[in-house]
Amino acid sequence: MRDGAGRTAAVELDGVGVRADGRWLLSEIGWRVEYGAHWVIIGPNGAGKTTLLSVAAAVRHPTVGVASVLGHRLGRVDLRELRRRIGLVAAGRRLVDEALMEEEGATAHTVVLTGHTGTSAPLWDRYGPAEHERAHRLLAELGCKDLAERPFSVCSQGERARIRVARALMADPAILYLDEPCAGLDLPAREDVIAAVEDLAAARPELTTVTVVHHLEEVPATTTHALLLREGRVWAAGPVDEVLDADTLSACFGRRLRVFRIDGRWHARALRV
Numbered sequence: 702m703r704d705g706a707g708r709t710a711a712v713e714l715d716g717v718g719v720r721a722d723g724r725w726l727l728s729e730i731g732w733r734v735e736y737g738a739h740w741v742i743i744g745p746n747g748a749g750k751t752t753l754l755s756v757a758a759a760v761r762h763p764t765v766g767v768a769s770v771l772g773h774r775l776g777r778v779d780l781r782e783l784r785r786r787i788g789l790v791a792a793g794r795r796l797v798d799e800a801l802m803e804e805e806g807a808t809a810h811t812v813v814l815t816g817h818t819g820t821s822a823p824l825w826d827r828y829g830p831a832e833h834e835r836a837h838r839l840l841a842e843l844g845c846k847d848l849a850e851r852p853f854s855v856c857s858q859g860e861r862a863r864i865r866v867a868r869a870l871m872a873d874p875a876i877l878y879l880d881e882p883c884a885g886l887d888l889p890a891r892e893d894v895i896a897a898v899e900d901l902a903a904a905r906p907e908l909t910t911v912t913v914v915h916h917l918e919e920v921p922a923t924t925t926h927a928l929l930l931r932e933g934r935v936w937a938a939g940p941v942d943e944v945l946d947a948d949t950l951s952a953c954f955g956r957r958l959r960v961f962r963i964d965g966r967w968h969a970r971a972l973r974v
């Protein structure tokens with residue numbers, strides 16, 4: 702569906718369901734992400750966040766319903782073509798296979814280069830001076846300038862998280878998906894990743910982002926919208942101020958929560974009953 706200005710949404714899901722191993726992982730998902738918006742997806746473990754991201758990132762087809770990404774309906778478009786315009790950052794292997802990068806002792810710069818071809822191994826004849834230079838610039842933009850020649854396999858989790866974002870930007874995506882970019886990071890590394898995501902939003906107003914987070918503390922201050930997922934269904938979705946409120950979050954997580962907002966960032970803790 703087009704908006705008043707005739708633009709399609711970056712992502713539009715209508716009645717989407719995903720079924721695997723005889724059960725529904727997602728049901729009746731309706732969701733519209735406008736271009737330039739910055740969404741977070743939050744929900745309990747197993748709610749279906751990564752599964753939702755895999756449909757929105759054109760990694761898998763829905764079992765039922767209609768999913769359109771960047772104006773193309775899944776099922777009517779070559780997914781590999783579409784994925785070239787999609788940046789995906791995921792620490793787990795389910796969405797991005799990093800095994801080859803680690804095995805071959807690739808440097809951070811090489812890992813970023815592979816984002817140009819969307820491959821897990823470098824295709825050297827496809828990278829010219831412009832790509833080499835761009836990979837250096839992106840590493841610098843993510844605060845990883847000095848890591849260019851360091852093997853990715855020895856980089857810290859926090860460094861890897863930012864290198865992955867640089868890699869995802871290599872293809873100049875229209876939309877960037879981040880699946881738990883702060884998982885396993887210590888506090889300074891987490892803050893560096895969040896600052897990098899906030900800086901991206903400021904530096905690239907045309908970029909649309911969707912970030913899966915587990916904790917409200919990981920929600921970037923630049924977030925415009927939030928989707929709460931529970932048991933494979935949308936619990937709430939809309940402007941971030943309306944959705945990340947104590948009552949809505951408490952009901953979604955099944956725990957009484959207090960929610961604070963300080964300097965544009967969110968914090969939550971459970972109330973003892």
Ligand SMILES: Nc1ncnc2c1ncn2[C@@H]1O[C@H](COP(=O)(O)OP(=O)(O)OP(=O)(O)O)[C@@H](O)[C@H]1O
Nearest residue numbers: 721722726744745746747748749750751752753915
């Ligand atoms: N390919 C699959 N086949 C069967 N079940 C699956 C498959 N992929 C995911 N699941 C199940 O679907 C549910 C949702 O998984 P998903 O990873 O999307 O949840 P999540 O919200 O991202 O969870 P977490 O917060 O723990 O990362 C889980 O119960 C998971 O075990």
